[in-house]
Amino acid sequence: MKMLEFLLEKVKVHDPLTMAVAVAQDEDVLSAVKQAVSLNLVRAILVGDELKIREIAKEIHFDLNHVVILDETDPAVACAKAVKLVALKEAHILMKGLVDTAIILRAVLHKEDGLRTESILSHVSLAQVPAMDRLFLITDAAMNMYPELEAKKGILRNSLVVANAIGINHPKVGVVCAVEKVNPKMPCTLDAQALSETAKAGEFENCDVDGPFALDNAVSVLAAKHKGIKTPNAGMSDILLVPNIEAGNMLYKSVTFFAGGNAAGLIVGAKAPIVLTSRADSDQNKLVSIALSAVMAAHLKNLEE
Amino acid sequence: MKMLEFLLEKVKVHDPLTMAVAVAQDEDVLSAVKQAVSLNLVRAILVGDELKIREIAKEIHFDLNHVVILDETDPAVACAKAVKLVALKEAHILMKGLVDTAIILRAVLHKEDGLRTESILSHVSLAQVPAMDRLFLITDAAMNMYPELEAKKGILRNSLVVANAIGINHPKVGVVCAVEKVNPKMPCTLDAQALSETAKAGEFENCDVDGPFALDNAVSVLAAKHKGIKTPNAGMSDILLVPNIEAGNMLYKSVTFFAGGNAAGLIVGAKAPIVLTSRADSDQNKLVSIALSAVMAAHLKNLEE
Numbered sequence: 001m002k003m004l005e006f007l008l009e010k011v012k013v014h015d016p017l018t019m020a021v022a023v024a025q026d027e028d029v030l031s032a033v034k035q036a037v038s039l040n041l042v043r044a045i046l047v048g049d050e051l052k053i054r055e056i057a058k059e060i061h062f063d064l065n066h067v068v069i070l071d072e073t074d075p076a077v078a079c080a081k082a083v084k085l086v087a088l089k090e091a092h093i094l095m096k097g098l099v100d101t102a103i104i105l106r107a108v109l110h111k112e113d114g115l116r117t118e119s120i121l122s123h124v125s126l127a128q129v130p131a132m133d134r135l136f137l138i139t140d141a142a143m144n145m146y147p148e149l150e151a152k153k154g155i156l157r158n159s160l161v162v163a164n165a166i167g168i169n170h171p172k173v174g175v176v177c178a179v180e181k182v183n184p185k186m187p188c189t190l191d192a193q194a195l196s197e198t199a200k201a202g203e204f205e206n207c208d209v210d211g212p213f214a215l216d217n218a219v220s221v222l223a224a225k226h227k228g229i230k231t232p233n234a235g236m237s238d239i240l241l242v243p244n245i246e247a248g249n250m251l252y253k254s255v256t257f258f259a260g261g262n263a264a265g266l267i268v269g270a271k272a273p274i275v276l277t278s279r280a281d282s283d284q285n286k287l288v289s290i291a292l293s294a295v296m297a298a299h300l301k302n303l304e305e
Numbered sequence: 306m307k308m309l310e311f312l313l314e315k316v317k318v319h320d321p322l323t324m325a326v327a328v329a330q331d332e333d334v335l336s337a338v339k340q341a342v343s344l345n346l347v348r349a350i351l352v353g354d355e356l357k358i359r360e361i362a363k364e365i366h367f368d369l370n371h372v373v374i375l376d377e378t379d380p381a382v383a384c385a386k387a388v389k390l391v392a393l394k395e396a397h398i399l400m401k402g403l404v405d406t407a408i409i410l411r412a413v414l415h416k417e418d419g420l421r422t423e424s425i426l427s428h429v430s431l432a433q434v435p436a437m438d439r440l441f442l443i444t445d446a447a448m449n450m451y452p453e454l455e456a457k458k459g460i461l462r463n464s465l466v467v468a469n470a471i472g473i474n475h476p477k478v479g480v481v482c483a484v485e486k487v488n489p490k491m492p493c494t495l496d497a498q499a500l501s502e503t504a505k506a507g508e509f510e511n512c513d514v515d516g517p518f519a520l521d522n523a524v525s526v527l528a529a530k531h532k533g534i535k536t537p538n539a540g541m542s543d544i545l546l547v548p549n550i551e552a553g554n555m556l557y558k559s560v561t562f563f564a565g566g567n568a569a570g571l572i573v574g575a576k577a578p579i580v581l582t583s584r585a586d587s588d589q590n591k592l593v594s595i596a597l598s599a600v601m602a603a604h605l606k607n608l609e610e
Contacts, residue, residue: 249520258436
């Protein structure tokens with residue numbers, strides 16, 4: 001099944017939740033929101049320059065009759081207002097529009113009015129590639145640059161929630177490095193070992209954590225066998241925990257640009273999922289990212305209730 | 306054109322060169338050598354346990370009539386002998402068999418009897434993926450772990466020779482990070498800037514060097530346009546210079562395991578190309594790696610003459 005259909009299946013059991021779009025006056029963003037609304041994935045509240053929003057909407061034939069618009073021309077204030085909608089539970093998803101990531105994150109991380117939780121913020125992507133028969137998660141490809149062990153634990157925990165949201169109740173986490181052997185010259189292999197041991201000691205619930213793996217033996221049972229790797233979950237990772245932002249980002253982008261696959265991305269760890277698509281993302285990327293955020297928001301709402 | 310055919314076209318103008326296989330008694334390795342010999346890619350000298358080599362050859366129907374075997378049961382000595390064949394120009398390519406990488410590299414790096422040059426040793430891979438219409442190189446995915454700026458210069462220079470060998474006379478090098486903007490918090494973006502500037506000052510001949518790029522805007526002109534990147538070579542990289550072994554290794558392996566594409570790998574910087582395939586590589590991987598080494602060896606021979 002294609003990623004979008006898979007995610008649509010997951011959300012159609014609920015009424016659509018509401019997504020607040022901060023600084024919404026952007027054609028690419030509004031196109032994606034239009035599609036998401038028409039597929040009943042989300043309802044939308046557009047925060048931003050109403051005049052510009054209406055102009056763009058007209059151009060792209062986005063019928064705004066059932067969409068709420070909050071007029072706010074200042075980008076930072078628009079971010080704060082969108083965040084407040086989420087804080088007050090008027091919205092359940094936050095989406096970045098035509099504004100620097102740093103500005104919207106400042107609003108998200110604001111001590112009193114933001115969306116902080118005890119978790120670290122991290123990026124989780126959902127990927128589907130032609131050569132593999134399953135969906136899997138990659139983290140962190142875009143938020144944490146060179147996480148130390150403690151940060152990796154937080155990143156791992158965040159990804160478990162996303163895995164649960166898409167129906168993987170007991171995910172297999174593969175801690176991926178360049179090699180499958182612990183080598184003190186490659187610090188991430190030591191972290192991988194520590195994470196596996198921590199997991200075996202019971203620190204993370206309802207998951208298996210193994211590593212270090214190289215990518216091949218994390219995702220392919222056959223490759224793991226060829227290498228003689230005995231770890232029971234070798235080749236079966238649902239979640240690929242990568243060591244640094246360069247590795248994660250390249251892996252994430254290879255899904256689209258090398259494999260012609262599908263990738264959705266989300267920021268998690270705040271009170272609500274945050275859709276932070278970039279100009280370089282395709283329309284399909286943006287749409288599946290909104291779809292994933294809708295699935296995640298519904299899951300978080302369920303956990304609260 | 307498929308990668309193997311492309312490489313076969315390149316070598317068929319020469320008589321096949323000779324490949325010395327160190328510790329050749331390995332079924333996977335001998336299968337690849339058998340195929341390479343039958344395709345006239347290389348001639349082979351097998352150094353290793355002759356009894357075992359003959360046993361395996363019989364099993365896989367590898368006719369050894371036109372293959373030289375040097376009997377040597379000690380792996381380290383077999384490596385030294387294979388290296389010596391290359392040093393004496395009896396062979397032009399070195400291939401690793403059933404022996405630890407560290408052991409064969411020790412022979413390669415031996416001060417008097419090895420294959421050292423003034424260059425750094427580095428790994429270069431040639432990749433072909435369904436979503437892109439051209440071949441490109443990735444370096445360094447397997448040898449240098451966390452290269453500093455000076456090492457990156459050497460890695461870059463090595464990759465230029467491989468690019469020339471496959472017929473790219475003025476390669477475009479994209480220095481790839483997680484982002485396309487210089488950010489002092491991501492040291493590789495500073496290196497990318499320094500490498501671009503060094504190149505513009507004329508340090509590297511017959512190439513363009515640009516960066517930092519993210520993967521998308523290094524390989525896709527469309528993605529670069531979407532991001533508003535003005536660098537003339539954005540999206541057109543022939544060579545992807547990656548910042549660390551994790552990023553490179555994942556990118557390299559994503560070619561096969563995500564994209565279902567083709568990847569060849571080589572160690573360059575020594576007096577001859579070195580084929581260091583791993584048990585996890587497919588037969589196809591091994592064969593195209595030998596083919597790439599044959600193209601590279603012929604190029605180095607031409608440069609000498």
